[in-house]
Structures are given as C-alpha cells and as structure tokens.
C-alpha cells in the first residue's frame with residue numbers, strides 16, 4: 001500500500017543526515033577521481049601533504065557522521081521488512097563505514113611511512129594491497145547499496161524518499 005505524506009515524513013532523515021550522506025558521496029567520488037596512480041607520485045611533498053590532510057579529514061568527518069547517525073537517526077525501512085533484509089541493509093551500511101575508514105587509514109599509514117623514508121619493499125607493498133582491497137570491497141558494497149536504493153524506488157515505500165525527498169514520485 002502506498003504511504004501517505006505523514007507516514008513518509010515520520011521516517012525521513014533530518015537535513016543534517018542528508019547533507020552528511022550526499023556530501024560523502026561527493027567526497028568519496030573526489031577521492032576516487034584524484035587517486036594515486038603510482039607511489040612515486042608521493043615524491044611531490046605538496047601532494048603527499050594534501051593526501052594526508054585529505055585522509056585525516058575524511059576519517060574525522062566519517063566518525064562524526066557515524067556518531068550523529070547512530071545516536072539520532074533510524075533506518076527508514078518499513079517495520080514489516082523481512083529480518084534478513086534488515087540485517088543485509090545494516091551490514092552493507094556498516095561495511096561501507098568500515099571499508100571507507102580502512103581506505104583512508106591504510107592511505108594514511110602509507111603516506112606517513114613514505115614521509116619517514118620507507119618508500120618501497122614488502123611492507124609498503126602489503127599496505128598498498130590492503131588499501132586496494134579496501135577500495136574494491138567498498139565498490140562492491142556501494143553497488144549493492146545502489147541496487148537496494150533502486151529497489152526501494154520501484155517499491156515506492158518511502159525509503160528512497162527518506163534520503164532523496166526531492167525526487168519523490170507521484171507528488
């Protein structure tokens with residue numbers, strides 16, 4: 001059954017929650033766009049400093065978002081959602097937080113060691129491997145998350161609208 005406006009409004013995320021969500025989509029896309037292609041690029045000290053600052057801010061911002069979201073917001077999945085689906089959605093959300101922290105943290109360790117003079121070798125290679133595996137996992141999780149979001153758009157059950165109120169269908 002289609003939800004009324006009042007029911008949708010009850011499950012809407014706050015403006016702060018939506019700003020957190022969408023500014024992160026932009027920040028993450030930017031992080032991917034400006035990615036390091038080769039570790040030797042870090043010879044450029046200005047770039048190295050920028051990467052480290054970016055990763056630090058990314059982590060700080062992510063922690064602030066997580067604290068805000070878990071303390072003040074609730075998932076907008078309808079109460080009659082099957083348990084397995086609720087668990088999957090939660091696992092993907094937490095997975096994205098963990099994966100993104102892992103990308104930034106491993107990048108931070110790589111950058112700090114590089115700055116200290118450890119520029120190659122098995123240890124650095126392993127850290128780069130960790131960094132790249134984290135990136136791949138987050139890509140997969142974002143893909144699953146997108147499929148979920150589109151599924152709710154088709155269902156028109158208020159979940160899509162709760163994060164994207166302006167694209168509310170049929171209004």
Ligand code: HEM
Pocket residue numbers: 021024025028029066069074075076077089093094096097142145146149150159160161162163164
């Ligand atoms: C880099 C891409 C994205 C990431 C990392 C991401 C992350 C998240 C996370 C962690 C949540 C849980 C709430 C929170 O803690 O903020 C969430 C909720 C949500 N996201 Fe995304 N998101 C991304 C892109 C998108 C896109 C492109 C859409 C829509 C097309 C979307 C639609 C939604 C919706 C509808 C919810 C609410 C789900 C619910 O209430 O259970 N997200 N997102």
Ligand code: HEM
Pocket residue numbers: 028031032035036037038039042048051052054055058103104106107108110111112128131132133135136
């Ligand atoms: C949130 C912050 C970051 C994001 C989103 C990000 C993203 C990426 C992506 C998408 C790749 C390519 C992975 C692949 O090809 O599979 C990559 C590789 C890499 N990143 Fe990052 N990164 C971040 C922070 C950092 C930092 C702070 C450093 C170090 C200062 C760093 C150093 C590297 C290195 C050395 C590689 C591998 C390059 C190679 O293949 O030789 N990253 N990063």
